[in-house]
Amino acid sequence: xxxxxxxxxxxxxxxxxTRVDAALDKLLPAESVPPPTIHKAMRYSIFAGGKRIRxxxxxxxxxxxxxxxxAAMPLACAVECIHTYSLIHDDLPSMDDDDLRRGKPTNHKxxxxxxxxxxxxxxxTEAFALVARSQPPKRYPVRVLVSDLALAAGSLRLxxxxxxxxxxEERHASLDEVKTTHLNKTAALIxxxxxxxxxxxxxSPSELKRLTRYGQDLGLAFQVIDDILDATSTKEIMGKSxxxxxxxxxxxxxxxxxxxxxxxxAADLIADAHKQLKxxxxxxxxxxxxxxxxxxxxx
Amino acid sequence: xxxxxxxxxxxxxxxxxTRVDAALDKLLPAESVPPPTIHKAMRYSIFAGGKRIRxxxxxxxxxxxxxxxxAAMPLACAVECIHTYSLIHDDLPSMDDDDLRRGKPTNHKxxxxxxxxxxxxxxxTEAFALVARSQPPKRYPVRVLVSDLALAAGSLRLxxxxxxxxxxEERHASLDEVKTTHLNKTAALIxxxxxxxxxxxxxSPSELKRLTRYGQDLGLAFQVIDDILDATSTKEIMGKSxxxxxxxxxxxxxxxxxxxxxxxxAADLIADAHKQLKxxxxxxxxxxxxxxxxxxxxx
Numbered sequence: 214x215x216x217x218x219x220x221x222x223x224x225x226x227x228x229x230x231t232r233v234d235a236a237l238d239k240l241l242p243a244e245s246v247p248p249p250t251i252h253k254a255m256r257y258s259i260f261a262g263g264k265r266i267r268x269x270x271x272x273x274x275x276x277x278x279x280x281x282x283x284a285a286m287p288l289a290c291a292v293e294c295i296h297t298y299s300l301i302h303d304d305l306p307s308m309d310d311d312d313l314r315r316g317k318p319t320n321h322k323x324x325x326x327x328x329x330x331x332x333x334x335x336x337x338t339e340a341f342a343l344v345a346r347s348q349p350p351k352r353y354p355v356r357v358l359v360s361d362l363a364l365a366a367g368s369l370r371l372x373x374x375x376x377x378x379x380x381x382e383e384r385h386a387s388l389d390e391v392k393t394t395h396l397n398k399t400a401a402l403i404x405x406x407x408x409x410x411x412x413x414x415x416x417s418p419s420e421l422k423r424l425t426r427y428g429q430d431l432g433l434a435f436q437v438i439d440d441i442l443d444a445t446s447t448k449e450i451m452g453k454s455x456x457x458x459x460x461x462x463x464x465x466x467x468x469x470x471x472x473x474x475x476x477x478x479a480a481d482l483i484a485d486a487h488k489q490l491k492x493x494x495x496x497x498x499x500x501x502x503x504x505x506x507x508x509x510x511x512x
Numbered sequence: 513x514x515x516x517x518x519x520x521x522x523x524x525x526x527x528x529x530t531r532v533d534a535a536l537d538k539l540l541p542a543e544s545v546p547p548p549t550i551h552k553a554m555r556y557s558i559f560a561g562g563k564r565i566r567x568x569x570x571x572x573x574x575x576x577x578x579x580x581x582x583a584a585m586p587l588a589c590a591v592e593c594i595h596t597y598s599l600i601h602d603d604l605p606s607m608d609d610d611d612l613r614r615g616k617p618t619n620h621k622x623x624x625x626x627x628x629x630x631x632x633x634x635x636x637t638e639a640f641a642l643v644a645r646s647q648p649p650k651r652y653p654v655r656v657l658v659s660d661l662a663l664a665a666g667s668l669r670l671x672x673x674x675x676x677x678x679x680x681e682e683r684h685a686s687l688d689e690v691k692t693t694h695l696n697k698t699a700a701l702i703x704x705x706x707x708x709x710x711x712x713x714x715x716s717p718s719e720l721k722r723l724t725r726y727g728q729d730l731g732l733a734f735q736v737i738d739d740i741l742d743a744t745s746t747k748e749i750m751g752k753s754x755x756x757x758x759x760x761x762x763x764x765x766x767x768x769x770x771x772x773x774x775x776x777x778a779a780d781l782i783a784d785a786h787k788q789l790k791x792x793x794x795x796x797x798x799x800x801x802x803x804x805x806x807x808x809x810x811x
Binding site: 242246247248250251252255298302305307308325326327328329330331333334335337338339341342344345346354355356357359360362363364366367368369372373375376377379380 | 541545546547549550551554597601604606607624625626627628629630632633634636637638640641643644645653654655656658659661662663665666667668671672674675676678679
C-alpha cells in the first residue's frame, strides 16, 4: 500500500471497477441463456455505467482489515445487484417515473414495465445466490452474511426508505424524518457493503463496529450530497434528470436545512468517518480517499 | 402416523395451515412496524386465504424423511413468501393485470402499484432472511438452502417461467414450450419447497433425489390442472378471474393437447409421483394424499 499522499484514487477506482465488471460478467447468466429477454434486461442495467461505489467499498473494507479483496468479490457483486435492482424498480412509472438513468434510457423504457419488474426481481434473487457462493471465514458463515444483507435490503431498511421517500412527497417532513428516510434508503446498503467486505476479510468485532459507523457516516453524507446536487446541478453533468425532488415536492436535506447547513452537515459526517478509520492505518487509505471523494463529487 | 386408509387429509391440511399461519404471523414484521404501509401490504397478501400448498409440502417432506416438521417451519414460511411475492408481481397491470386473487382485490388494487411492487420485493427479501434463521443439519448448511431457493426463484426458473408465459401470449407455443414454461413457473418452487423440507429433515441423497422427482411430477400436474380449471371452471368456484388464458391468447396444456389428453397427462404424472414415494412407507402418507388431492381439486 502506498502512503496516503501518493495514493491515486482515480487509478484505484478504475482498476477496481474493471475487476468488478469482469466478475459481474462472469457471475451473471449470459445474454444468450434462455429466456434471453430477462438476461439482456438484467445486464442492460448492471452494465449501464454505474460507478460501482458499493462494490469498491466492499473490497476496500476487506483490504482495510487485512483480507484479500478477491475473497469479497462475490459479495461485492451481490451488493451491486441489490443496488441495480432498487434503481430499476425506483425508476418505474408507479414510483419515481424516471426516463433517464446514467445518461441512458431506464430499463422499463427499453424492455417495458413487465420485464423491468422481473429484471429487478431477478437481480435481487441473484444477489443471494452470489452470497451463497462466497467462502467466508468461519467466524462469519454464509448464514450471517445473508441475514445482514436481507436486513439491509428488506422492509425495515432499504425498502422502508423507498416507502418513506414516496410518503415524503407532497408533505413537509422534519429533519429527523428526512434523516431516517436516507439512513434507510441509502446508508443501509452502503453500510452493509462495507460490513460484508470486512466480514469476508475476517474483521475483529471492534473493527467491524468502527467500519459500520464509517459506513453510516458515508451513506448519510452520500445522500445529503445527492440532494444538494439534485437541487444545484444540471442534467448534462449528472447524466440523469435533476430537480426531481422539487418536481415531486419532496422534502430533502436542502429543503429542511438550507444549502449551507447541508454542506456543513456532509462535511461533519465525513470528518467522523475519517475518525473511525484512524486505527486501521495505511490499509484504510482507499476508504479514507473515498470518503473525501464523496464530499467533493460533482455527479 | 395413521395408516393411509384412515388418514384424514382435510384435518391434516387444516392443522398444518393453522401452524403455518401462526409461524408467518410471528416471523413477519407486525403491521405497526414503521413504515406501516409496507408491512400492511405484505401481510394483506400473505394472509389473503392462500391454501399454503408449498409450506404444507415442505413440512410433509421433512416428516417423510423422519425429521421434525418444526425444523422446517422457517423454510416453509420462506417458500410461502416467495410464492406470495410472485403472485403480487404477476397480478400487476404491466403483467397479467388481475383485479382479483383468492376472491379479494389484488395488492395493487388496495395499496397502489408502487407499494405492490415494494411489498413483493420485501417478501422476496424476507424469504432469504427466513432461510438464514433456520437451523438445518450439518449436511445441508444455510449456504446450500439459499442456493437451492435462489436458483428456483431466479431468472433460470421461476422468473424464466413468468417471462416465457408473457412471451407465449399471442403466439402458438409447442407442447414442449408449454411444458418448459410450467416446469419453470410452477414446478421449480414446488420442488424446492419439498427439497428444503427434506434437507431440514436430513434426507439421504437418494431420498432427496426421489422427493425432487415427486416434486417435479406434482408441480407440473398442478399447472396442467390449473390450466384445465381456468378453461372449464367459474369465477365463483375459483375465487379469481377465469378464462384469463383465453383472454390473453395464451398457449396452455388444454390448447395444445386438448382437455382429455391434458387430464390423462396429469393422472400419469400423479401416478409417477406415487411411485417415487413407495420406499418411504407410511411416513409419506401425507405426501401421497396431497398428490391425489392435486388431481381432484376443484379450485
